Amino acid sequence: DTEVTQTPKHLVMGMTNKKSLKCEQHMGHRAMYWYKQKAKKPPELMFVYSYEKLSINESVPSRFSPECPNSSLLNLHLHALQPEDSALYLCASSPPGTVTGELFFGEGSRLTVL
């Protein structure tokens, strides 16, 4: 069982909707990540938070807005999305002081934009 919990597992939204994806971990990890994964492709990095501060934004469109309210929670706010934004959105975390690249992933939120 994964120790990174993502909700909801499935989300269908229209292009004018506002919704949020949530991610939670209680492992004491201080780095948290959002990845986007299209079908049959590897994950693509979107955002990295380190100690609750945004450290990496991979030139993601502003219709995706990340938020890290505390060290255990990571949100991804969605607004005015396009059908091509339909994908599996993966949250991950990594503990401090360990080898970079050793990530713990959640099971993902599958987003469909109509």
Next chain:
Amino acid sequence: AQSVTQLDSHVSVSEGTPVLLRCNYSSSYSPSLFWYVQHPNKGLQLLLKYTSAATLVKGINGFEAEFKKSETSFHLTKPSAHMSDAAEYFCVVSERAAGNKLTFGGGTRVLVKP
């Protein structure tokens, strides 16, 4: 710049036979290398990692990989495939010079026949 090439997009094996997934990398400096597995509709799970210690790395579920610097390879093997090994496998490289950003290979889908 770092890059990863997984030489086979699909591998089909019979249950009980060996599995070989091939990965070649390009890196300017000493990289860290990882194999992740993704079962259908699941997140990614770390199988094993290489971080400049022993070149033969043992991971979970009977998998192992050998780092060969002269060949810039990090192939993943398992002596005897199990039905539960059917999944997508990603080879991943990370290096400090790239800001510790992960670069994913394109993935190898493994099919296990009974």
